[in-house]
Amino acid sequence: MKNILLIESSPRGNDSYSHQAARSIVNELLARNPGAKVVERNLGENPPPHVGLPFIIGMYAAPEQRTPVQAKALALSDMLIDELLAADTIVLAVPMHNFGPPSTLKAWIDHVARAGRTFSYGPNGPQGLVNGKHAILVVASGGVYSAEPMKPFDFTEPYLRAVLAFLGITEVDVVRVAGVANSAIGPEKALATASAQSKQLLAQIA
Numbered sequence: 001m002k003n004i005l006l007i008e009s010s011p012r013g014n015d016s017y018s019h020q021a022a023r024s025i026v027n028e029l030l031a032r033n034p035g036a037k038v039v040e041r042n043l044g045e046n047p048p049p050h051v052g053l054p055f056i057i058g059m060y061a062a063p064e065q066r067t068p069v070q071a072k073a074l075a076l077s078d079m080l081i082d083e084l085l086a087a088d089t090i091v092l093a094v095p096m097h098n099f100g101p102p103s104t105l106k107a108w109i110d111h112v113a114r115a116g117r118t119f120s121y122g123p124n125g126p127q128g129l130v131n132g133k134h135a136i137l138v139v140a141s142g143g144v145y146s147a148e149p150m151k152p153f154d155f156t157e158p159y160l161r162a163v164l165a166f167l168g169i170t171e172v173d174v175v176r177v178a179g180v181a182n183s184a185i186g187p188e189k190a191l192a193t194a195s196a197q198s199k200q201l202l203a204q205i206a
């Protein structure tokens with residue numbers, strides 16, 4: 001393992017449980033792979049803009065045909081894609097917001113899912129171009145979604161698994177910081193469970 005990409009998407013900074021659990025995983029990966037490099041993207045602090053018309057028109061134009069406004073709109077996308085392609089392990093810290101990922105992470109996905117760069121259309125349909133990566137999702141939520149009646153409300157993990165697979169990332173593990181707002185669980189227990197899950201996962205991969 002040489003390059004780790006840490007994507008943080010909570011607006012809560014150091015108080016964020018998903019950030020705390022994801023950072024523990026990254027620190028452990030670093031301890032086991034001392035030469036590894038970490039690139040950090042804090043989307044909560046620096047949210048990518050929503051994609052707009054210049055982005056969409058520029059995306060379908062050859063780079064030399066883009067207007068300056070379109071080129072600027074695509075520059076961040078290119079940078080985020082370069083970071084993704086350079087990584088071999090991607091750790092995503094994800095707070096559940098209204099049953100799905102936060103809008104900052106959705107904006108990041110809109111910037112990195114680009115035909116010709118991260119997926120292509122072939123004779124057999126779309127094909128992911130981001131191959132050979134391992135993603136670890138660290139999902140924090142107020143409630144617990146591992147069982148009925150709440151399981152069908154979890155659009156976070158299934159959505160992220162689907163979009164990552166679309167891009168070619170099929171090796172995905174998930175750590176849940178679940179139940180931080182549940183009176184029977186709370187943040188301390190939820191983080192302890194996440195830590196145990198992380199240890200188990202790291203024992204398998206590193």
Ligand SMILES: Cc1cc2nc3c(=O)[nH]c(=O)nc-3n(C[C@H](O)[C@H](O)[C@H](O)COP(=O)(O)O)c2cc1C
Pocket residue numbers: 010011012015016017018019094095096097098099100140141142143144180181
């Ligand atoms: C805007 C917003 C929406 C939320 N929606 C949900 C939700 O749909 N389900 C849930 O279980 N918790 C929800 N929560 C609680 C968060 O998932 C919980 O506070 C979690 O710790 C957030 O991750 P973080 O600590 O990394 O910021 C929401 C919190 C916020 C601020």
